[in-house]
Amino acid sequence: MVKYNRVLLKLSGESLMGDQQYGIDSQRLNDYAEQIKEIANLGVQVGIVIGGGNIFRGLSGAAKGFDRVKGDSMGMLATVINSLALNSALEAIDCKSCVLTAIRMEPIGEFYAKQKALDYLDKGYVTIFSAGTGNPYFTTDTGSSLRGIEMEADVMLKGTRVDGIYTADPEKDPKASKFESITFDEIYNKNLRIMDLTATTMCKENDLSIIVFDMDTKGNLKKVIEGENIGTLVHN
Numbered sequence: 557m558v559k560y561n562r563v564l565l566k567l568s569g570e571s572l573m574g575d576q577q578y579g580i581d582s583q584r585l586n587d588y589a590e591q592i593k594e595i596a597n598l599g600v601q602v603g604i605v606i607g608g609g610n611i612f613r614g615l616s617g618a619a620k621g622f623d624r625v626k627g628d629s630m631g632m633l634a635t636v637i638n639s640l641a642l643n644s645a646l647e648a649i650d651c652k653s654c655v656l657t658a659i660r661m662e663p664i665g666e667f668y669a670k671q672k673a674l675d676y677l678d679k680g681y682v683t684i685f686s687a688g689t690g691n692p693y694f695t696t697d698t699g700s701s702l703r704g705i706e707m708e709a710d711v712m713l714k715g716t717r718v719d720g721i722y723t724a725d726p727e728k729d730p731k732a733s734k735f736e737s738i739t740f741d742e743i744y745n746k747n748l749r750i751m752d753l754t755a756t757t758m759c760k761e762n763d764l765s766i767i768v769f770d771m772d773t774k775g776n777l778k779k780v781i782e783g784e785n786i787g788t789l790v791h792n
């Protein structure tokens with residue numbers, strides 16, 4: 557039995573690097589594809605947003621002297637590269653999938669429109685939303701909040717390399733402890749930096765709950781879909 561019928565899955569671009577310093581680790585990519593196919597086969601409608609941090613981030617570009625808007629365009633293109641890689645890995649294992657782009661660039665992907673996305677989801681395609689929101693100064697977390705709200709997802713799943721939200725960044729503070737669930741207001745009040753504030757606020761205002769979980773352990777995505785409490789639930 558699945559708990560969620562339509563989900564927006566956000567994957568971190570940085571996690572795609574696996575043990576590498578840069579780019580796409582094919583083992584990690586294939587592991588993600590297998591996990592996604594597993595839930596698509598259960599009949600779950602899956603929308604995906606994937607980051608670009610393994611290739612380029614606008615902010616780090618700006619720190620090195622790049623124009624911010626150009627750097628963000630490079631970051632958005634990086635998300636298209638990752639989306640095509642995931643699309644291809646899914647097709648290689650016979651999982652139907654398509655890439656929509658927030659910036660017009662046919663024939664690389666079809667230009668995004670809500671109805672197009674819903675049609676693909678209804679036909680059972682894993683639908684990958686690439687190029688973030690299509691605008692600079694945003695992140696793919698905000699892109700995934702936006703698409704999750706538009707597609708009326710039951711929940712947004714933030715699949716990352718930590719297994720939930722902690723009292724402090726667990727990669728920096730070994731004493732941090734994990735929340736099983738937390739409200740949006742607590743995220744603000746405790747100044748927790750698991751997602752940017754724009755993304756968090758969009759989810760709060762549109763009542764889209766988030767589950768943060770460890771996507772790098774195989775089988776976890778299915779567990780979340782079946783309602784197992786392995787991550788942290790963020791709710792109003």
Ligand SMILES: Nc1ncnc2c1ncn2[C@@H]1O[C@H](COP(=O)(O)OP(=O)(O)O)[C@@H](O)[C@H]1O
Nearest residue numbers: 568570716718720721722724725727748749750
């Ligand atoms: N309170 C917190 N709880 C959990 N993770 C946190 C927290 N604050 C910061 N983080 C960081 O957020 C990261 C997960 O966010 P994500 O967007 O997937 O990463 P990235 O921005 O590297 O792609 C974790 O790797 C962790 O270091």
Ligand SMILES: O=c1ccn([C@@H]2O[C@H](COP(=O)(O)OP(=O)(O)O)[C@@H](O)[C@H]2O)c(=O)[nH]1
Nearest residue numbers: 569607608609613614628631688689695696
């Ligand atoms: O709507 C968007 C989404 C992303 N980006 C750019 O794309 C980069 C990669 O996205 P992100 O950092 O969110 O990727 P992740 O952290 O998930 O790997 C960002 O740094 C931004 O430069 C953007 O300009 N607008």
